[in-house]
Structure formats: structure tokens, C-alpha cells
Amino acid sequence: MMGHSPNRDSGQGHRIKAGVRSVWALSLLSLAACSVGPDFQPPQAQQVSAWSVPDKVAASQAVSRDMDERWWDVFHDPQLSALSHRVLSDNLDLQLATSRLAQSLAARQVIGADHYPTTAANGSYGRKRNSAEGLNDPSGNSGKSAFNLWDAGFSASWELDLWGRVRRETEAADATLEVAENDRRGVLLSVLSETAQDYIQLRGVQSTRAVTEQNLEVARHSLQLSRLRLADGVATDLDVAEAAAQVATIEARLPALEQQQAQLINALSLLLGEPPQALHAELAADAPVPQTPRQVAIGLPSQLAQRRPDIRQAQARLHAATASIGVAEGDFYPRITLSGSLGSQAMQLSDFGSWGSRQFGIGPQFSLPLFDGGRLRGMLHLREAQQQEAALAYQQTVLRAWHEIDDQLTRYNASQLRRDSLAEAVHQNQIALRTAQQQYVEGVVDFVNVLTVQGALLTTQEQWVESSAGVSLAMVGLYKALGGGWESVYPLADAQASR
Structure with a gap:
């Protein structure tokens, strides 16, 4: 198994920490935000x-x-x-x-x-064989043999109610x-x-x-x-x-x-x-x-x-x-949603869970209506x-x-x-x-x-x-x-x- 670069891992660690800090900053902003629309006042009958x-x-x-x-x-x-x-x-x-x-x-x-936040755990195993004429084959065998794919992880998402x-x-x-x-x-x-x-x-x-x-x-x-x-x-x-x-x-x-x-x-x-x-x-x-x-x-x-x-x-x-x-x-x-995932993916069970099989993703998503015909x-x-x-x-x-x-x-x-x-x-x-x-x-x-x-x-x-x-x-x-x-x-x- 190939070794990993300490400098590269350190850079990834800094990026993860920066992402976490961004999440906390946006969370505090969400908590401090006011609510749109009128506040209800009990009517005077x-x-x-x-x-x-x-x-x-x-x-x-x-x-x-x-x-x-x-x-x-x-x-x-x-x-x-x-x-x-x-x-x-x-x-x-x-x-x-x-x-x-x-x-x-x-x-x-x-x-x-x-x-x-919405959280979920997921996992899968599959025995696959890709096309020799397709775009790629994760096994590296150009579609000439089947391969295993082990995949498991954890995901989370949260809409910031700004x-x-x-x-x-x-x-x-x-x-x-x-x-x-x-x-x-x-x-x-x-x-x-x-x-x-x-x-x-x-x-x-x-x-x-x-x-x-x-x-x-x-x-x-x-x-x-x-x-x-x-x-x-x-x-x-x-x-x-x-x-x-x-x-x-x-x-x-x-x-x-x-x-x-x-x-x-x-x-x-x-x-x-x-x-x-x-x-x-x-x-x-x-x-x-x-x-x-x-x-x-x-x-x-x-x-x-x-x-x-x-x-x-x-x-x-x-x-x-x-x-x-x-x-x-x-x-x-705009609707702003924070999402992230952390997991492991490997083609061999022996590699599954190793440092090299790790994968993660984190970042915000937003959507803003531009034109809806007056809806x-x-x-x-x-x-x-x-x-x-x-x-x-x-x-x-x-x-x-x-x-x-x-x-x-x-x-x-x-x-x-x-x-x-x-x-x-x-x-x-x-x-x-x-x-x-x-x-x-x-x-x-x-x-x-x-x-x-x-x-x-x-x-x-x-x-x-x-x-x-x-x-x-x-x-x-x-x-x-x-x-x-x-x-x-x-x-x-x-x-x-x-x-």
C-alpha cells in the first residue's frame, strides 16, 4: 500500500477546520436572524x-x-x-x-x-463489470473483468433559517x-x-x-x-x-x-x-x-x-x-443549506476503512428564485x-x-x-x-x-x-x-x- 504525504494531509485538515468554522459562523448568523412577516398580536375583541x-x-x-x-x-x-x-x-x-x-x-x-439537521448513514456492496467501450472502468482492466465495490459513509444536511x-x-x-x-x-x-x-x-x-x-x-x-x-x-x-x-x-x-x-x-x-x-x-x-x-x-x-x-x-x-x-x-x-458527507470507498475489503479509502465533501448550497411568473x-x-x-x-x-x-x-x-x-x-x-x-x-x-x-x-x-x-x-x-x-x-x- 502506498504511503501518504504529510503536507497534503495537513492541508486537507486545514480545509476541514475552515469548513467547520464556516458552519459555526453561519449557524450563529441563523440564530441571530429575525423572522420575516408580521408578528402575531392577539386581537382585542x-x-x-x-x-x-x-x-x-x-x-x-x-x-x-x-x-x-x-x-x-x-x-x-x-x-x-x-x-x-x-x-x-x-x-x-x-x-x-x-x-x-x-x-x-x-x-x-x-x-x-x-x-x-438531517443525518443519514449509508452503505453498499456491489459486484460489477463495466463496459470495455465506456468512459472508464474503476478496476483499471478496461472492462475485461469484474470487480468489487465497497462503499459506506455518513451524510448530513441543514437548512440555515436565515x-x-x-x-x-x-x-x-x-x-x-x-x-x-x-x-x-x-x-x-x-x-x-x-x-x-x-x-x-x-x-x-x-x-x-x-x-x-x-x-x-x-x-x-x-x-x-x-x-x-x-x-x-x-x-x-x-x-x-x-x-x-x-x-x-x-x-x-x-x-x-x-x-x-x-x-x-x-x-x-x-x-x-x-x-x-x-x-x-x-x-x-x-x-x-x-x-x-x-x-x-x-x-x-x-x-x-x-x-x-x-x-x-x-x-x-x-x-x-x-x-x-x-x-x-x-x-x-435565498435558501441556504449546509451539507456534508464522510465515508470510505474501496474495491478490496482489506482496503476498506484505510486512510487512503476515505472520502468527504462539505459545503453550502443555495437557491434563489429569479422568475416564476408571479407565483x-x-x-x-x-x-x-x-x-x-x-x-x-x-x-x-x-x-x-x-x-x-x-x-x-x-x-x-x-x-x-x-x-x-x-x-x-x-x-x-x-x-x-x-x-x-x-x-x-x-x-x-x-x-x-x-x-x-x-x-x-x-x-x-x-x-x-x-x-x-x-x-x-x-x-x-x-x-x-x-x-x-x-x-x-x-x-x-x-x-x-x-x-
Whole structure:
């Protein structure tokens, strides 16, 4: 094996050291460089100083203090709390949103890798024979015999982010990840609200059925009384027919209520990822409608932007659109990439790895767009227009949120006032029915008066049950509009996404 020249090796060593110094200098320059494009500033959304207060306020108050994060527990209904807990792990929509969040997290990891050098190790072996008429033959035998070729090495490349284009890409990816996080929060909030709404409606239907069955017993008693009076000769066939018709009319209400109960149990089964009627044995037994507490904590207006997932999502979209402008501007500047390789190549295995078989290469590469027909300029204009759209969408989202909250506060207050008035109507109709029945027995009034009062009582009782459930539904709608409920059940996913 031939010897090597110390002077030549020394010169190569100096060149390698000079290349390394150049790499460090360019790296420091990259770290000190600023990012192109506008820096994102959180928008100042339209705010209100206090929640609106209706002219006539109901007994149950909505107070401005820290919101109960687990708001479904304020109903003090163990079954509702248990269903809310189960839906967090079993709901398929929530699992889909979690999968989308995992995809966004992986995409963020892919984009973030552009900050770091790319390295690779490679190796190969081949038994070859070149053409005798070709340009060259590494074996030196002019293509008359085959030869071995052993090759192995290490390569690395790194784009110097002098203009901040890669940093802006990562910033946009972070914001897009935040969009996915708040998409999951929105699904979580929707699922919890829908579970509570379906459960309250189910209990409302069961209460209505109980009221209907009570009135059915009263109607049957009136029918029996009419038949006895007919036998005594103090009533007519008309009285008996009207009483029988009243019984049949009330009975006709029950099948529709049974249908509604089955549908609501199915809706809850679907929310929990269960087959139809899977919760029938658990929920078919009658239970009262969950009632709201005397005071409902709804938080402060200034906290709304931190709670509502749609506002957070709109802000994240605006952030991503703003960072994308920097990416588009960065495409106008040169891209500089450092690359290098170090390895060994030999035709004999015994020479492989020796000093003479070494090979290396190091140096920067750059590319600069000169003419593209306006593609880069058009892309920049597109990103700027998208950023303007995202800013308008944010303003619209915040404004819609204030309107939803104001509407829900009004609904919550009005539903309580209606419930209280209907409670008084039920009380008076009960007195009227007892009086009409007594007067009918005494022969003071005819049976039409009894039927009229009984029909009025049944109607007001059903309306009262509906309004009682409506108060609880209004409170659920209020908490949904306020964006509460995901904070205490979401921290694990937040921690994973922030890594």
C-alpha cells in the first residue's frame, strides 16, 4: 500500500477546520436572524363590562363569580353525573376528535423537524463489470473483468433559517395544533351539553307521563261515577259518553310519550357508543326532572375568550394565517443549506476503512428564485387575504358568542318566570276540579263543567312539567354558550399537545 504525504494531509485538515468554522459562523448568523412577516398580536375583541340583567328577574339568579367547571354536578343528580362521566370515555365523536388531535400533533412534529439537521448513514456492496467501450472502468482492466465495490459513509444536511421561514412554518403548525385542540374542546362541550339535554328531556317526558296517568285515574273515576249516577237515574247517557271519551283522549297521549322516552334513551345510548335500548333498564324507571340551584355561577365576561372553544379556535386560525404570511415572504429569499458527507470507498475489503479509502465533501448550497411568473407574489397575496378573512371570522365569532349568551340569559330568566306562573295555574285548576266534581255530585252543574276543568288541569300540568324541564335545559344552554365544562376533564390532552 502506498504511503501518504504529510503536507497534503495537513492541508486537507486545514480545509476541514475552515469548513467547520464556516458552519459555526453561519449557524450563529441563523440564530441571530429575525423572522420575516408580521408578528402575531392577539386581537382585542369587543367586550362587555357585565352580563345583561332582565327588567323582571326570577328567583334563581345567574351570578358573576367563578364558574363551576363540572356544571352538570350542580343538578345533584347522581345518574346525570354518572352519564356525563361515562360519555367522556365512550363517546365516538369525542374519540374522533381525539384522533384528529393526535394527527395534528404528529404533523406538528414533522414540520418541527425542519429546525434540525438531517443525518443519514449509508452503505453498499456491489459486484460489477463495466463496459470495455465506456468512459472508464474503476478496476483499471478496461472492462475485461469484474470487480468489487465497497462503499459506506455518513451524510448530513441543514437548512440555515436565515430569514425565519422555517420558524414561521413551525409557528403556523403550532397554531394549527391549537385549532385541533379547541376542536376537541368544542366536541367535548357539545357532547356534555347534549347528554344533559337528552337526560333532562327524558325525565321531563317521564314526569309528563306520570301526570297523564294521574289524570287518567281521575277520568276513570269520573267515568265510574257517571255510570253510577246513570244507574240511579240522575245522569244521562251523554254524561257517560263524554266521560268515556275523556278517558280515551287521555289514554291516547300515552303511546306518544312512550315513543319519546324510547327515542331519548336511544339518543343517550348513541352518545355513549352503545346499541339501541342498551340503557333501557337503567333509565326506564321514572325519576324527577333535575332542578337548578338558587344561584348559578356563570363567571366573568372578561373570561369568555379563555373559555369558549370557538373563540380560542378562531384566534388560533388567525395566528396560523398570520404566520403563513411570513412563510410566503420567506420564499422570496435565498435558501441556504449546509451539507456534508464522510465515508470510505474501496474495491478490496482489506482496503476498506484505510486512510487512503476515505472520502468527504462539505459545503453550502443555495437557491434563489429569479422568475416564476408571479407565483410567489400571488401566494403572498393569497395568504394576506386569508389572514384578513381569519380576522373578520374572529370578530364575528366573538360577536355571535355575546349574542348567544345574552339570548340564553334571557331564556333562563323567562323560563323560570313561566314555570312559577304555571305552578300557580296548576294549583288553581286543582281547586277548580275538586269544586266542579263536588258540584256535579250535588247536581249543581252538569258533567261538561267537570270535563272542561279536568282538561284545563291536564293542559296546565303538562305545561308546568315542560317549563320545569325548560328551566334546566336553559341552564344547560347557558353553560354551553359560556363555553364551560371542558377545563376539568381536558388537562391531560393539553399537556400532551404542548410537548
